[in-house]
Amino acid sequence: MDLEELDGVGPAIAEKLREAGFDTPLRLATVTASELAGSAGIGFNTAIRIIQSAREAAKLDYELASVLYERRQCVGRVTTGSSNLDKLLGGGIETDGVTEVFGEFGSGKSQLAHQVVVNVQLPLEQGGLGGGAIFVDTENTFRPERVAQMATALGLDPREVLERICVARAHTTDHQMLLVERADRLVEKHKARVLVVDSVTALFRAEYCGRGMLAERQQKLGKHLAALHRVAELYDVAVLVTNQVQARPDVLFGDPTRPIGGHVLGHAMTARIYLRKARENLRIAKLVDHPCLPPESATFRITEAGVRD
Ligand code: GTP
Numbered sequence: 001m002d003l004e005e006l007d008g009v010g011p012a013i014a015e016k017l018r019e020a021g022f023d024t025p026l027r028l029a030t031v032t033a034s035e036l037a038g039s040a041g042i043g044f045n046t047a048i049r050i051i052q053s054a055r056e057a058a059k060l061d062y063e064l065a066s067v068l069y070e071r072r073q074c075v076g077r078v079t080t081g082s083s084n085l086d087k088l089l090g091g092g093i094e095t096d097g098v099t100e101v102f103g104e105f106g107s108g109k110s111q112l113a114h115q116v117v118v119n120v121q122l123p124l125e126q127g128g129l130g131g132g133a134i135f136v137d138t139e140n141t142f143r144p145e146r147v148a149q150m151a152t153a154l155g156l157d158p159r160e161v162l163e164r165i166c167v168a169r170a171h172t173t174d175h176q177m178l179l180v181e182r183a184d185r186l187v188e189k190h191k192a193r194v195l196v197v198d199s200v201t202a203l204f205r206a207e208y209c210g211r212g213m214l215a216e217r218q219q220k221l222g223k224h225l226a227a228l229h230r231v232a233e234l235y236d237v238a239v240l241v242t243n244q245v246q247a248r249p250d251v252l253f254g255d256p257t258r259p260i261g262g263h264v265l266g267h268a269m270t271a272r273i274y275l276r277k278a279r280e281n282l283r284i285a286k287l288v289d290h291p292c293l294p295p296e297s298a299t300f301r302i303t304e305a306g307v308r309d
């Protein structure tokens with residue numbers, strides 16, 4: 001459906017909307033009126049009218065649980081490369097949701113992220129979704145050579161695999177947020193089924209330091225996560241984000257680390273995996289706070305070929 005068919009949208013306004021990145025009714029149906037008015041430079045009341053009409057067009061309304069149930073049955077899953085880890089996650093990294101991998105440095109978060117943008121390209125029967133991927137790199141740790149190595153190990157043509165991964169290096173939190181807000185077009189154009197943000201919190205942590213800025217940081221982080229969910233749900237994409245841990249000086253017993261981002265992040269996740277280094281290339285993954293899977297652990301390895309049992 002064209003934007004011009006929506007109530008309140010003439011050619012001039014349609015132009016403004018497209019320029020601001022709102023190029024489909026679906027995109028318009030899920031924005032707030034103040035955000036739309038601000039970024040497209042249109043009146044607040046016009047924004048409300050457009051959003052309402054876009055919601056009707058996009059058919060965003062109540063649904064029966066039975067319809068939802070059926071849709072959940074078709075949720076796609078991307079293999080991690082380790083059947084142990086896949087089993088822990090109920091079959092792999094889910095589409096239509098946001099999965100977080102957290103752990104200390106060297107625990108394998110970025111390795112897993114690299115593996116998933118390769119694996120999503122595999123056909124369905126091999127644990128992929130036959131789709132492309134988007135990689136938002138905030139720490140300058142994306143390595144195409146590693147992707148090529150993993151692709152070769154799977155018998156895929158490394159050049160073709162690299163052709164299907166769109167990479168962006170984010171330099172600030174604003175930039176990171178913009179890249180995700182603008183991901184819609186890429187998802188559609190490149191048939192992407194995976195969106196990685198590695199790491200989701202690093203820039204937030206660097207820019208907003210100190211207690212005084214915590215509230216502001218958390219609010220912005222919450223908005224970013226909402227944008228990630230929007231992409232996951234509207235386009236049936238598996239979103240994978242990585243996160244570091246911070247020390248908890250107040251804990252005497254048990255694990256003295258916790259993921260960054262507090263409840264804002266934790267509550268926004270479809271699944272959270274805690275990675276720990278064991279000996280050599282062995283890693284332990286623990287599923288935490290999952291809404292419908294048990295809190296079990298699994299082990300996997302990081303090898304030359306990538307993530308394996
Ligand atoms: P930070 O981003 O620093 O928080 O860490 P991370 O969790 O992202 O760590 P990353 O995924 O980068 O893991 C790095 C680890 O993967 C290293 O300790 C290496 O041991 C291992 N690794 C990376 N590449 C290879 C490889 O080609 N072969 C093998 N065997 N191991 C590798």
Ligand code: MG
Binds near residue numbers: 110111141198
């Ligand atoms: Mg990393």
